[in-house]
Amino acid sequence: MPHRSTAESTENAHIFKGSDLYEDQDMKHFDERKNMVDLHSHHIPMDRSDRFAFRTVKFMRFFADKFFAKRYGHRAVVLETVAAVPGMVGGLLQHLKAIRHIRDDQGWIKELLDEADNERMHLMTFIQIAEPTRFERLLIMVGQAVFYNLYFWTYLFAPKTAHRIVGYLEEEAVVSYTQYLEEIDAGRVENVPAPQIALDYWKLPIGARLREVVEVIRKDEAHHRDTNHDFANQIVARAAP
Numbered sequence: 001m002p003h004r005s006t007a008e009s010t011e012n013a014h015i016f017k018g019s020d021l022y023e024d025q026d027m028k029h030f031d032e033r034k035n036m037v038d039l040h041s042h043h044i045p046m047d048r049s050d051r052f053a054f055r056t057v058k059f060m061r062f063f064a065d066k067f068f069a070k071r072y073g074h075r076a077v078v079l080e081t082v083a084a085v086p087g088m089v090g091g092l093l094q095h096l097k098a099i100r101h102i103r104d105d106q107g108w109i110k111e112l113l114d115e116a117d118n119e120r121m122h123l124m125t126f127i128q129i130a131e132p133t134r135f136e137r138l139l140i141m142v143g144q145a146v147f148y149n150l151y152f153w154t155y156l157f158a159p160k161t162a163h164r165i166v167g168y169l170e171e172e173a174v175v176s177y178t179q180y181l182e183e184i185d186a187g188r189v190e191n192v193p194a195p196q197i198a199l200d201y202w203k204l205p206i207g208a209r210l211r212e213v214v215e216v217i218r219k220d221e222a223h224h225r226d227t228n229h230d231f232a233n234q235i236v237a238r239a240a241p
């Protein structure tokens, strides 16, 4: 398998979805182990399209690092507006394909639309934590116009590359949220109380703070990472719908 991963994870880590974790809304029963993810999972690029996807994401990461540096709240708001696009585009195109070929979608449409919805909830959470500047709002507008179109045409003609790009974007998201957690732990980012929207959506325990929110979001990103790499692998193996 082309995936490389190291310990620091629990088995089945990315199987849990954020919203089905906490039945007992009490902080003392908060089980951090459920939020552990494989932090180092990486798909080693296997062919030209993988290398293209990997370099594209690293190129985007370079600019994100330059622009946001350690402003992780602002980084999250702007990048989550981008992250919420691929699932909706992929879901739409898989839906059209399924009805065009009158064929079962093997659950891909729901998975992709769920991903888009989940990313939108990340955005709705972080907007409670960081208010984008006017320039960042402009960046979001322009970014959506460009990224939506680029991703649409990429998915239409090269769906495997499109899923691989998202897989690599999500690898970077896991890295960024890990760095965010380090800033919180070091006291450089205030560990504010979790917004109500996050408590409700992830059913977080009462008393949860930003740290718990970032942890569950990082777990979601790891799930998207593994799903998108898996979808790309299925296209290669001709097992895709």
Ligand SMILES: [Fe+2]
Pocket: 080, 083, 118, 119, 122, 173, 221
């Ligand atoms: Fe996200």
Ligand SMILES: [Fe+2]
Pocket: 083, 119, 170, 173, 220, 221, 224
């Ligand atoms: Fe994501």
